[in-house]
Amino acid sequence: MLLENEATLNRLVDLLTWYFTRLRDANLARWEEEKGYLRNNFGVAGRIRLLGEVCTFMQTETKQTAAELRFKELTKQIEPYLEPVFKYVAEASDGAFNGRFKVMFGSGGPKVYFFELCRIVRDSFGGFNPSGFEDHIAEVSAEVSAEAEQRWKWINDTVHDHVVSVLEENWGDDFFQAAISNKNIKADCYTKSWRR
Secondary structure (H helix, E strand, O other), X not given: OHHHHHHHHHHHHHXXXXXXXXXXXXOHHHXXXXXXXXXXXXXXXXXXXXXXXXXXXXXXXXXXXXXXXXXXXXXXXXXXXXXXXHHHHHHOOHHHHHHHHOOOOOOOHHHHHHHHHHHHHHHHOOOOOOOOHHHHHHXXXXXXXXXXXXHHHHHHHHHHHHHHHHHHHHHOOOHHHHHOOOHHHHHHHHHHHHHO
C-alpha cells in the first residue's frame, strides 16, 4: 500500500510539474512578474482545482479513467481542455489578464479565480460545468448589472448637472424659459418633472 501511495504521489507531482511548466512556458514574462496574478496564492489554488475538474470532465467526455491512463496519455487527453487557458495566458493583454484575475483578498478569492479559469474553458467546451459554476455566473451577472445600472445613473446625473450648470451660466436662473425654445422638449420636461 505504501508503494502504491508513493507512486500516486509521484504521478501527481509529475502532472503538476507538467501543468505549471506549460503555464510558465506560455508566457515567461507574465510568469516571472513578482506581483502578477498568474502564480499568486489564488492562482496556484485555482489552477490546481481546475486541473482536477478538467480530469473529471475528460473522464466524462472520453469514458476513460484518469488514474488508469499512462502519464503521457493522460496529459494528451487533458491538454485540449487546458489549451484555452494556456492560450489566454500567452495572448491576453496585461490589462485584460489582471482585470480578470485580480481578485479581492478573503475566503472568496480562490473560488472567484477558479471560476474565471472555468469560464475560459467553458467558452471552448460548453459542457464544462463544475459544481457551483452556474451560481457564480448568475452572481457575477447580477453584480455586473447592478454596477452597470449604478454607473449609468451616475453618468446620467453628471451629464444632467453639467447641462444645467452651463445653461445657468449662460442664461441665469430662468434658463429653462430663456434657452429652450422647442415646445416638445419643454412639454417632455414638464411631464417628467410631474412624474417624479
